Amino acid sequence: MKKSKNVKFAALMLFVCAVLFCMKPVGVQASTMQTINTKRPCKSYDITGDNKKDSIQTKWAFDEYVSVIVNGKTIYKDKTPIEYDPTVRYCRFENGTPFLFIESYGVNELAQATIVYYKNSKPKSINLDFGDYGWLYGVSDLSVSGNTFTVQYSLMTGSTGFTRLKPCVFVYKDGDIKRKGHNVYDIAALDRYTTGHEMLRTSYVSTARKLTAYNDITTKDRAFSIKKGAKIKITKIYYNRKTLLVGVEYNGKFGWVKGIKRIVAYKKPLFKNLAFGG
Structure with a gap:
């Protein structure tokens, strides 16, 4: 009889725990x-x-x-x-x-x-646009989970051509919606043409002219120079609706290169063989 009561009590506790686990605090949807x-x-x-x-x-x-x-x-x-x-x-x-x-x-x-x-x-x-520096080419993988909204989108910028960003996360905080990372975007991959005019997805490109890289987004202090024809890796974009910078890795160092508007991309590109369109 005592064993039967213990079994019933244990079952009741399991039920109560399950109910409490499934319940959400008041005001949460x-x-x-x-x-x-x-x-x-x-x-x-x-x-x-x-x-x-x-x-x-x-x-x-x-x-x-x-x-x-x-x-x-x-x-x-x-x-x-x-x-x-x-x-x-x-x-x-x-x-x-x-x-x-x-x-x-x-x-x-x-x-x-x-x-x-x-x-x-x-x-x-x-x-989500990039003003005079580029435009969106598509959005994908949209999701809302908890108090975050995630979206991945592709760009065509004058500086980097067809560019696929890593997922961007927007969060609700202090009564407002803000993007994590603020004005800095991480790049997943770029599209560029091979010598046979085939499309290649990569992060590495060659410079079309000599470039100057800066230590930070203020572009006040020069970090290093990049010679024409050098192979670099593009990893980030900074955009604040007034200016666009390209984050590059070169010889083990990281720096910010000043971007160009899309209207001049065809005449004086920063990098070689990038894929453009639109």
């Missing part, structure tokens, strides 16, 4: 990400963060712009030319904070990708 139709006002989701369903809609004009309208008010407008319907994903962190991820395509490249959210009842946006 499951993180989520789902594609929504916003051609007409979508009234099924809260985007402002007040726990009330809002009207969410996107409008766009061929080769002109895409805009986001919430409760009848335009909260975001991107004038980058697009040529296809934008894809809108409604996302929510585990803490309940909602945001939108919007991507829109042109003919040859991704025109724009943007995170749109509210902070203190005011709309904010994070645009």
